[in-house]
Amino acid sequence: MVGVSGVEAPASARFTRRQWLLLIGCGMGFAVTGADPAVFSANIALVRTDLGLDGAETAFIASLATLVLAATILGAGVLGDIRGKKQMFIVGGIITAIGEVLVWVPGGFPLLIAARAVAGIGFAFLLGLSLTIVNASFTPEQRPRAIGMYLAMAFACTAPMPAIAGLVSAGTDWRNGFLVFAGFALLAAGLAWRFIDPIPKAEGRRLDLAGILLAAVTLVGLVYGISRLQDGLNVGSLVPLGIGIVGAVLFVVVERRVAQPALDLRLFSRGPFNAAVGGVATYNFLNGGFTLLVSYYLVVVQGASTAVLGLLMVPAAIVQAFAAGWAGRLITALGSRTALAIGLGACTLTCFAFAALGVDTPIWVVVIAFTMMSVSNALTQTPVANLMMSYAPRELGGSIAGVKSGVGQTAYSLGPVVYTVVATILLRMTTSAEMDRAGLTDDDVREALASTSGGATSAGGGANQVLDPDTLAALTEAIRVPFAHGLQWTSLVMAIVPLTALLLALRLLPRKGQGADASGSAPSGDAPHS
Structure with missing residues (x-):
């Protein structure tokens, strides 16, 4: 196997067939936790019509699984450390499948609430334990590339899942597509049962x-x-x-x-760990913000359907999978400091790519910008995952994986809020004359953007107002050019975020060979123990 440096990887760093199947199972579990909420949000209008929900109920059910995931992610990691990571990952797959089947069962709003809550609990175990299982199942020489390939498998599995779910439910009932996720969750659990070796438990650790x-x-x-x-x-x-x-x-x-705390706070006294936390917050913040902004851009500026966003995700996820695998080799060759710097640099370039989108931009340029966002995600996520897990003792990785997911959930929710506020302010600052001539206020713009975003866009799923078609058409046409300018300026302003994270990483991470090995792992004895 030839790495980034062109040197063939040593035999000790190569993966066995059993390890490859482990990576597929863990990546598939990760993928379910991302693809399911995306499909549920895409079907939220059908859910609302089918069950006769009002705006508040729609917002609540759209965000419920994500909120339950956030609530249980640290607990899932700690339980994995105490009860066994393999065992609890399998339990998570089974719980997820039960939740998906409950979505499929015809029923009223209370049953759907129970279904999404159960699915959210299952997601917490799949997401919280998949990374720590990979971390504990590979040797230090294999680990950077293993984490990269785990993320590659996750991205590769995420791409087809919504399409398969859509085909299953096409022409029938929106509920049928969720049986697809039940099948994938059970398949991930089966692969875990068959190919994950026993991982040492945290003996004597109490549940905090x-x-x-x-x-x-x-x-x-x-x-x-x-x-x-x-x-x-x-x-x-x-x-x-x-x-x-x-x-x-x-x-x-x-x-x-x-x-014996659920999370050892001494971790946050270590510069490399904080650099990784900053990287997690950065790419999730940008993903949340730019995904929302692209949906606005496609509808308001390009006059396209939000369904185009789903089509953009397919090629982006495929390229993202290759980028994650390459990033794992990059860590081995150059170290986590350089790999993370490249990832955050790519995030910065992505901001400039979105700043180039104008009124008459061809759709293929939009595809390139969106793909760049996915690639920068992979190039950043791989080194930060490797860095964070470097500080995890083999039997205590669940809580640290929970930190990564918790920080990511919070930052992803913050992205759409900040982007919307900044875009609205910049619209007023840069195009106030055009907006005044059109008789538009900031509230009009927010209502138009909320209506064009197509349902819940974040964990809270704010109750978007629904404008009548004529009013919406008039508003979106009036802000078409100003919004394109606002998007450009917003993207340029947001470049400050990855640039700040990049400077922080360069400041906190040691150079290769200075206090860390080539992969950026914590020096021996440096990881905190409970």
């Missing part, structure tokens, strides 16, 4: 129930509150944000006093 509950309150409050900020500063956003902040303070206080 108070820490897990406070982490759940913190994440749900922050994720939901941030997403509701799209509706403005009001009780609906400030109360959950306040609860989340109080929960975070109490979490820190409790975890500092517990002998």
